[in-house]
């Protein structure tokens with residue numbers, strides 16, 4: 001153990017007990033190919049704590065019925081659980097009212113909702129949307145579909161080689177045609193933390209609206225949507241230690257109520273006749289059909305879990321671990337880290353001389369290490385670095401220095417094989 005490693009371990013123990021956090025996550029005691037699992041792919045989806053699993057189990061076993069319709073006890077209980085989950089999310093984001101919280105399938109569905117409903121109502125041919133060069137496909141393709149449908153234009157804010165968002169270039173793109181700025185809070189590939197507050201300020205200066213893709217941001221820092229003041233903020237549940245099948249779209253209430261429904265069906269209507277149907281206000285307007293009832297309960301439990309431990313403590317732990325991992329990886333000959341922005345979340349993309357990232361992923365899996373290899377749903381960003389793929393280690397609240405050491409050992413094994 002190096003001296004710096006020892007200090008890190010001592011430090012973290014004082015205010016953050018990573019061992020007790022790990023004990024809450026059953027998957028972390030798995031053995032994979034004869035090795036303890038080193039799970040370093042939480043940026044794709046995080047493992048779930050026992051608190052979430054137990055709560056969802058109970059919701060299915062003894063509190064389950066469809067919501068919003070039944071007059072009987074169980075349906076009332078399920079409805080209360082579902083609506084209380086909305087309140088939990090609203091408090092977590094500091095939304096003005098739970099009515100601003102729309103439950104969706106994931107962030108992809110949330111952004112598509114905005115692109116379709118807001119996009120086709122408020123945007124016209126020739127209007128411009130600004131995105132960044134490091135967007136996930138989920139924050140590119142919905143705007144391209146809108147472009148093909150109504151003839152808007154998409155402008156892209158460039159980044160520098162280290163992966164920094166170029167504020168001056170962004171300001172140059174802003175103009176009278178800009179109607180919406182849609183950017184990620186944190187790059188899922190480079191780990192870059194974008195200056196979203198400043199982006200909102202600049203966009204508002206010229207009267208444009210802002211959507212923030214918060215998937216990778218909300219898991220590493222607390223978010224206050226009133227302080228941020230964007231028009232839309234969206235995230236996905238499964239990266240925040242909650243279940244898959246649920247995402248959140250937060251929007252300013254007045255704006256949501258000016259937007260037409262995106263999907264039609266049960267629950268979103270006020271009154272239906274064959275001639276004319278009227279719609280409910282947000283959030284019901286955007287939640288057609290049976291919602292993800294138990295998933296909402298699971299997400300709320302995940303939020304309670306991270307808030308009980310403390311987002312700041314989690315961020316502090318992760319940031320120390322990022323420094324540790326970056327230093328350790330930098331010592332591997334021929335390894336290059338892609339993404340060295342000034343402000344970084346604990347995501348490390350890398351390439352290794354002479355080894356395809358997919359081979360890295362497969363070989364280190366044989367040593368129990370789980371990382372992602374591929375284009376990470378960000379092909380334009382890969383093109384920017386003239387890479388087809390990278391390997392990516394993404395850290396979460398439950399990772400420790402042992403996980404990093406196991407990764408480094410496994411990468412040295414890869415190098416032996418290819419030498």
Ligand SMILES: *Cc1c(COP(=O)(O)O)cnc(C)c1O
Nearest residue numbers: 106107108136138188215216236
């Ligand atoms: C994961 C991710 C998405 C997509 O999330 P889904 O749950 O697949 O909808 C979008 N944007 C970013 C930044 C992501 O990290």
